[in-house]
Amino acid sequence: MRLVRLSIRQLGVLAIVCCILFGALTLTATAAPNPISTHAKGVALIDVESGRLLYSSNGDKPMKIASLTKIMTAIVAIEHGKLSDMVKTSIRAAGREGSSIYLKKGEEMSLQNMLYGLMLRSGNDAATAIAEHVGGSEEGFVHMMNEKAQMLGLTNTQFMNPHGLDVPGHYSSANDLAKLTAYALKNPTFKEIVKTKVKKAPNPNDPWDYSWTNKNRMLTMYEGADGVKTGYTKQAFRCLVSSATRNGQQLAAVTINDGDDWLDHQNLLTWGFSNFPLSEVTHKGQPLNGYPLAVGRSLLYPFAEGEKEQLRSKLTLLDVQTTAYSLGERGYLEWFIGETKIGTTPVYEPLSSRITLPEHPAWAMPTHSALQVAKPWSSSFRSALMLTLSTLFGGKGAAGW
Template structure:
C-alpha cells in the first residue's frame, strides 16, 4: 500500500475502490461464554475484540500475579537473590514451599510465581522489590493508574480474597496485552516445565505449569490460572496464530477451558491481523519514510473504511531536530486505531515547509459523477500547496 502527502488522497481513489469505500462492515457472528465477565484482546494493537460485563469490578484470585510479575520485572533485578521471610514462608494457599531464610534468584522465583501460583513466592518478591508488601502494592496500583486500568485496585501481590481487591475483565485484558509485550514475561508464562536449584534438598525444584491451555490448544503461550472460594475459577490465556497473538480473560467461569478455546478461535477467524504500514515504507510524493510498522485486526469490511491524516512537525521543535518529521494518524471512521511517525530517509536532508502543522486526510470524498477527478485534483492542489506555500490554494 502506498501512502503519503499525495497518497493521502491517492489512496482514496486508486487503492480503495469507490464502490467499496462506503460499505458498512459486517458484525462477526455472536458468541457467548459461561463466565460472569469476559474479554478478548489483540495483543499487538490492544484492540478489545470482545467484552461481556468487561468493566464489572470482580474478585480475580491469582490473576493478580500478572501485575505482580510485570511490576517485579520492571522494578527488580532478575539476578538478585530474594530471601524468604517468615511472612512469606507462612503464606496460606498455593505454594512452591519456600522455607524460612531460603534464597532464590528473582528470575527463578518469578517462574514459581507464574507456573505454580506460589503465594509464598508472591510475598517474597513483593518484600524484596517493594521493600515491603505494602510498598510493592503501591507500585502495583501506580502501574494500574499508568495503564489506565480504571476498574482495578490491588491490596496484595498474591490475589487471596481481600476487601477492596478487584479488577475487571477489560482491565486484565489490557494488562495482559501490555505484559506480553515484555520478552521476559512472555517467556515465563509460555514455559510448560521449569527446573530451579533447591538449596534444601539434593534434587532441583521442578515446576509444571498449571495452565492446561498450553497443552490443549495449538499455539497457546500463556498466561495464568486463578481460583479462590469467592472469586471461583478465573483464567487468562493467550495464543499465537499467523503471527497474531490474542489473549482471553474469563472471571467466574465453570467451563473456562472450553470457553477460552472457543473465544480464541472466534477471534482469529473474525479479526485477522493485517499490516497498515511498514517501517521504511516510502511516503509517496514526499521525501519521507514510515518510522514504525503498524498492524491492526480488521473485522470484515473495516479495511475499506481505513483513512489517515498526516501532521508535519514544526521545524523548530525538538522532535524535528531529532529527525522526526511528522506523524500519520490512522482511523476507521472517526475512531483512531494507531499512528506511525515519519522520518527523512537516512542521509537525506531535505527541508520541509516551515509550518506549525500541515494535515490532510484519507477520508473518501462524497461520491460524485467523477469522484476520481475530484480526488486527483485535491491531491494535486495539496502537493503544490505544500511545495509552494499558499500559492496553490488560490487555484
C-alpha cells in the same frame, strides 16, 4: 423536466455500473462477526499488538480476580527487580496460606526462579517473598502495583496484596486485565516465563531439583497457546487469562468466574483469530506520495470484515522550530477507520534523501495544518464511477439523468 432517451447499449452499461456500485457499497459496510457467548461473569478478548479489545462482556465490572493478581506482581517485579538477585524467604512468606511452592523460612532463591514458581505454580509464598524483596515490604510493593495500574489506565482495578487472596477492596475487571496482559506480554522475560510448561530450579533442602509443571492446561490443549495465568478462590471462583499466537498474531482472553473456562477460552481465541486477522496498515520506510518523507514505524491492526476499506489517514507536518523536528521527525500520520482513530505513525526523511535542507523547507507546515494522504476506498470508487458515467452520456455525467 427533460427526459433522456437511452440506447439499449447505454441501458446495459448503466445496469452493470449499478450492480458494481451496489456490490461495492455492500463490501464497504462492516460485517458484524458471528456472535459468541461464554459461561463467565466477566469476559474480554484483546489483540496484543494493537491493544484493540475485540470482545467484552461486563468488561468494566470490578470483580474478585484471585491469582490473576500475579500478572501484575510479575511484571512489576521484572521491571523493578534484578533477576539474578537472591530472594530470602521470610517467616511471613513461608507461612502464607493457599497455593504454594513450599518455600522454607530463610531459604534463598533467585528472583528469576521465584517468578517461575509464582506464575507456573501460583505460589502465594513466592508472591510474598518477591513483594518483600522488590518493594521493601509487602505493603510497599502493593503501592507499586497500584501505581502501575494507574499508569496503564486501569480504572477499575485496585490491589491490596500481591497474591490475590480474597480481601475487601482487592479487585479488577476483565477489560483491565486484558490491557495489563497485553502490556506484560510485550516484555520478553514475562513472555518467556508464562509460556513455559515445565521448569526446574535448584532446591537447597533436598538432593533433587524443584520441578514445576504449569497449571495452565491451555498450553497443551490449544494450538499456539503461550500463556498466561490461572486463578481460583472460593469467592472469585475460576478465573483464567490465556494467550495464543497464530500467523504472527497474538490474542489474550480473560474470563472471571467461569465454570467452563477451558472450553470458553478455546472458543474465544478461535473466534478472534477468525474474525479479526492482523493486517499491515503501513510499514517502516514506506514513502508518502508527494512528499520527501517516509513512514517511521510499521503499524499492524486486527481488521473486522469491511473495516480495511474504510481506512484513511491524515498527515500533520511539524513546525521546524519544535524539538521533535530538530531530532529528525518531520510529522506524523494518524490512521482512522471511519471516525475512529486506530493508531499514529511518525514520518521522517528517508535516509537516502537526507541532504542539507533549507531552514524552512517549502513542504513544512505548522502542527495545526493537516491534509489527507489516503482517501477512503469509497471516495476513489465514486470518482471513477462519475468518470465512467460522464463518458457514457457524452459529458453529462450524473447531472444529465
